[in-house]
Amino acid sequence: MTRYLAGRLGYYAALLTAAVFLSYALTGTALGPRAYFEAKQPRPSAASVDRQLTALNLNDRTPVVERFGTWANGLLHGDLGRTIHGTPVNDEFGRRIWVSLRLLLVGTLLGMLLGVAAGAWSAVRQYRLSDRALTVLSFVLLSTPVFLLALLLKNGAIAAKDAAGHEVVPFTGYETPNLAGGIGAHLADWALHLLLPTLTLALGGLAAYSRYQRATMLDVLGADYLRTAEAKGLTRGRALLKxxxxTAVIPMTTMFAYAFLGLFTGAAFTETVFGWHGMGEWFIQAVNEQDVNSVAAVNLFAAVAVLAAGFLADALHAALDPRVRAA
Structure with missing residues (x-):
C-alpha cells in the first residue's frame, strides 16, 4: 500500500506542476491588466503603465513563460506576488483560505455522509415510497443551480426573520463582528453562520452521491457473499452493513475527487451569495479586476485542494480494497 501511495503522490506532484503552469499561462494570456491601468484618470503615460506592470510582473510585453518563471521563483520562496493594487497577495490569501476551507471541508463531509446513507437506504428499499421520494428529491436538487439554491435558502432565512421579528439563522457573513463571550460563544456563532452555506453545498453533494451510491448498492444486494454471511448467522442488516x-462504497472514493472540484466551483457562488470573504469570492473579484496574480493564487489553491482530494480518494480506495493493497 505504501508503494502504491508513493507512486500516486509522485503522479500528483507532476500533475500539480503542469496544472499550475497551464492555469498561469491561460490567466496571463486571457486577462488584460494593462487596460486597468490605462483606464485610470488622469490617464497615465504608456511608459508609466509599463513600469507599473513590470513592477507587478504583469507586463504583457514580457513572454508569459518568463513571467511564470518569476512568479514560480517567488512561490518557492513563499511569495505569491502583489495584487493589481500593489498589496501583497500573501496577506489576502492568508485571510481567505481558512474561510473557504471551513466551508469546503464541512460541506464535503456532510454531503458525502448524507449521500452515502441516503443512497444505501434507497437501494435497500428499492421501488418503495421512500425510494421514489429520495429519487425525486435528488433529481430536483441536481437540476437546481447552486446559486439558485443559495438564494432560496437565504430568502427563506430573511422571511423567517421577518416573521419572527428577529434573526433566526444568520444569512450573511461567517461570524458576528465584536461578539462578546468565550470560545464556546464563538464556536456556536461560527456553527450558526456555517449552517446555510454548508447546507447549500451539502444538498448538491447529497443528490449526486445518493444516486451513485444507490446504483453501486443495488449491484451488491444479490451477491453470493451476502447470502453466505447470512447463512453463517448474520442478520440481513448486519450483513449489508459489514x-x-x-464493497459498494469503494467506487464512491473515485467519485469523491471529481465531486470535490464541482463543490469548489459551487463554493464560489455560495460565498458570494452569503457574503463569505473566501477564495471563491476573491476569484470573481480578481477576474473582474484583471488581477493575474490573485487569480493565479486562487488557481494554486484549487489545484492543491483538488489533487489532495484525489490523493485522499486513492488512500481510501487502498484502505477499503485489499486488491489495491496487494498490488
Missing amino acids: HGLR
Whole structure:
C-alpha cells in the first residue's frame, strides 16, 4: 500500500506542476491588466503603465513563460506576488483560505455522509415510497443551480426573520463582528453562520452521491457473499452493513475527487451569495479586476485542494480494497 501511495503522490506532484503552469499561462494570456491601468484618470503615460506592470510582473510585453518563471521563483520562496493594487497577495490569501476551507471541508463531509446513507437506504428499499421520494428529491436538487439554491435558502432565512421579528439563522457573513463571550460563544456563532452555506453545498453533494451510491448498492444486494454471511448467522442488516456497504462504497472514493472540484466551483457562488470573504469570492473579484496574480493564487489553491482530494480518494480506495493493497 505504501508503494502504491508513493507512486500516486509522485503522479500528483507532476500533475500539480503542469496544472499550475497551464492555469498561469491561460490567466496571463486571457486577462488584460494593462487596460486597468490605462483606464485610470488622469490617464497615465504608456511608459508609466509599463513600469507599473513590470513592477507587478504583469507586463504583457514580457513572454508569459518568463513571467511564470518569476512568479514560480517567488512561490518557492513563499511569495505569491502583489495584487493589481500593489498589496501583497500573501496577506489576502492568508485571510481567505481558512474561510473557504471551513466551508469546503464541512460541506464535503456532510454531503458525502448524507449521500452515502441516503443512497444505501434507497437501494435497500428499492421501488418503495421512500425510494421514489429520495429519487425525486435528488433529481430536483441536481437540476437546481447552486446559486439558485443559495438564494432560496437565504430568502427563506430573511422571511423567517421577518416573521419572527428577529434573526433566526444568520444569512450573511461567517461570524458576528465584536461578539462578546468565550470560545464556546464563538464556536456556536461560527456553527450558526456555517449552517446555510454548508447546507447549500451539502444538498448538491447529497443528490449526486445518493444516486451513485444507490446504483453501486443495488449491484451488491444479490451477491453470493451476502447470502453466505447470512447463512453463517448474520442478520440481513448486519450483513449489508459489514460486507455490502463496504464493497459498494469503494467506487464512491473515485467519485469523491471529481465531486470535490464541482463543490469548489459551487463554493464560489455560495460565498458570494452569503457574503463569505473566501477564495471563491476573491476569484470573481480578481477576474473582474484583471488581477493575474490573485487569480493565479486562487488557481494554486484549487489545484492543491483538488489533487489532495484525489490523493485522499486513492488512500481510501487502498484502505477499503485489499486488491489495491496487494498490488
